[in-house]
Amino acid sequence: MRPPRSLFPRRLDRAGQRTSNRRALVSAGLVLAVMLLAWYQSTGWYRSQLLSEYKAQAALRASLRGNALALALEQRFALLNGLQTYVQLEGDTPDFEQAFQQMAAALCRTSCAQGIRWFSAAPEGVVRYIHPTRGNEDEIGRAPLTDPRSQVREQIQRAIDSRKIVLISPGDALGNELELVAQQAVYLSMEDGQEDRYWGLVAIAIDLFSVLQEAELDIETDITLDYALRDGAGHVLYGSQDILDQDPVIHLIPLAGDAWELAGVPEGGWEAQVRRPLRISQIAWLIIAILVAGLAYLVIRHQGALEHAFARQRAITEQNIRLHEHAQQVAVLEERQRIARELHDSVSQALYGIGLGAETARELLQRDPRQAVEPLNYVLSLAEAGLSEMRALVFELRPDSLQREGLVAALNKQAAALKARHGLEVIASLGQEPDLPIEIKEALYRIAQEATNNVVKHAQARRVEIRLEQEGDTVSLTVQDDGAGFDPQADYPGHVGLLSMQERAQKLGGTLEVESAPNSGARLTVTLPLADPP
Secondary structure (H helix, E strand, O other), X not given: OOOOOOXXXXXXXXXXXXXXXXXXXXXXXXXXXXXXXXXXXXXXXXXXXXXXXXXXXXXXHHHHHHHHHHHHHHHHHHHHHHHHHHHHHHOOOOOHHHHHHHHHHHHHOOOOOOOEEEEEEEEOOOOOEEEOOOOOHHHOOOOHHHOOOHHHHHHHHHHHHHOOOEEEOOOOOOOOOOEEEEEEEEEEOOOOOOOOEEEEEEEEEEEHHHHHHHOOOOOOOOOOEEEEEEOOOOOEEEOOHHHHOOOOEEEXXXXXXXXXXXXXXXXXXXXXXXXXXXXXXXXXXXXXXXXXXXXXXXXXXXXXXXXXXXXXXXXXXXXXXXHHXXXXXXXXXXXXXXXXXXXXXXXXXXXXXXXXXXXXXXXXXXXXXXXXXXXXXXHHHHHHHHXXXXXXXXXXXXXXXXXXXXXXXXHHHHHHHHHHHHOOEEEEXXXXXXXXXXXXHHHHHHHHHHHHHHHHHHXXXXXXXXXXXXXXXXXXXXXXXXXXXXXXXXXXXXXXXXXXXXXXXXXXXXEEEEEXXXXXXXXXXXXXXXXXXX
């Protein structure tokens, strides 16, 4: 049995829908595969970016702590320089021992003497004087040049030869492994021009642990680091070797001809720092991949409907364009017709009257020239009226005239056109050009134009007064006539002049007041604020 004809479109629709769904599923699967591949590749890139960012921040933290450590040590070395200078001046005096004790005690009282264990002076390379003496008696009599450790002897000899501070790091020292000893040679100046005489050595012992505390290596920040300090000889002075084996950030600390390394790694290592943000990034990227694949499915599934909608919209747009062009053509035609009527009603009649007056004046000139004065005056009045009409028409045709010439000039031309065209007595009290926005000027001009047109059409007036006043933060325009008047409360079907004027005023936050009564003329006053309406 053959199915009903009405079932064929339904089957075709279902087949097309299945095809569209299959195409959407395949496309969504391809998009998901591409997104997952990009997710896999971006994970490695993002991990390297995170590591670079964290290492840069850690390097900044390590440099701050390293600079603080270097500053603390340099302050102690400055005390050693002061002691060396004092010994150069007082080294050969008979009471040097007492002077040394006083000088060392004064240095111990300075603000940067925290962590200094002792000061010593070694004439001829043998320690004779030490401060404080108590607890440091074992240092007296020690000769650094005869130290059993070759690296210490080399450092002392370098101090004598270079006359600079040398360091005996805790890795080279005996006893307390956190004691840093700085040595400096002392040379006395000779007065007879001979070479400076070697006097001996001055030294300072620094508790390195106190200096490390002053550098705040254990301070907690957004990236808290575990630090290790290694001297130039490779001795780990602080921290553990494991920190140096974890790809740390390293800040070099130059000290007295040596270079120490301050190494830092985050607590738990670098991977612990990037694990959480990397996991969040992976989850977010996976969610985005699924959403993009779903969006691709929906977009492809509804592509046909969208294309149809776009086609309909394009047709409507083209039709609207044609209607708009037609409306513009109609508007241009209506404007031309209006101008033609204005020219016919005013300028053409004026030109015709000028022609008749000129012809009459020419005939009278041949018979009696004195009688030609009256038609010539008539010709001049018609010419003046035609000129006023033309100026008013040109002003209306050029929208930039109001901004260029001003509101007062526009209202004066409108008054002149009323006087010339309709023979009205027009009094324009406008004053100076007000400083108003162009929107307010245009609204006032159009309201004045509509009001005077109503006077001409309906009032049967002989006298019109136009006043423009600016007081404080408001400006007002008044148009008053001595015509027939009307009832402002009554309805006048087909007459929208008052409504359009009121809408213009309200659009700018102003008011329109109309005062009139039958046989009593009319007065229209519009008041606009100078500031923008709320």
